[in-house]
Amino acid sequence: MGAPTGPMMQAPRSGGGGGMKALFVVLLIVLVVVGIGGGAFWYFVLRTPPEAIEDTTIPTGGGNGNIPPIPTGVAPSVTDTTPMPAAQEPTTTEPATLPTPVTTPPPGANVPPPTSVTSEPPTTTPPAPEPDTDGDGLDDRRETELGLNPNNPDTDGDGLSDGDEVLKYRTNPTNKDTDQDTYEDGMEIRNGYNPLGAGQCSNAECIP
Secondary structure, rough: OOOOHHHOOOOOOOOOOOHHHHHHHHHHHHHHHHHHHHHHHHHHHHHHHHHHHOOOOOOOOOOOOOOOOOOOOOOOOOOOOOOOOOOOOOOOOOOOOOOOOOOOOOOOOOOOOOOOOOOOOOOOOOOOOOOOOOOOOHHHHHHHHHHHOOOOOOOOOOOOHHHHOOOOOOOOOOOOOOOOOOOOOOHHHHHHHHOOOOOOOOOOOOOO
């Protein structure tokens, strides 16, 4: 048998239509992507003007954080609705009541008379010294009180003046031998013995 002939045995054509369809699909996808990107760019960048961008600066002056944003370039209006405090009347403080000073001394009080205040001390006249007629160191009034002779400087005659016996040696100016050892007071003093007792003096001047 021979090879069949006719339409059924024709060789397939080389396909050029499939390549065109693929290219068209690719171009369509590219156009869609570009369109979407351009629309987004216009919507988010070009559509919003710079002056309409919200000011994110936190307003000062306190508040609860719900203060609406203030557009740039618009001065906020500040209205202080806080009422002014009422003016207070000045208060006057009365002075404390002081006690009445005492100008009259109570009955029976011994108040000395006032003395004059001068820059110079008051002049007082010292009392006149008592007379000492015999010059033994004891005034006449003191000798009279002790039973001595105001006109004799050594009343007992023991060699010691009445003044030394009373003021210095503490011996008896009316007894020439105070310790009764048979030696006169003046002799014991001159020889370094104790006129008030036995033995020698405890010091060079025989002063007890």
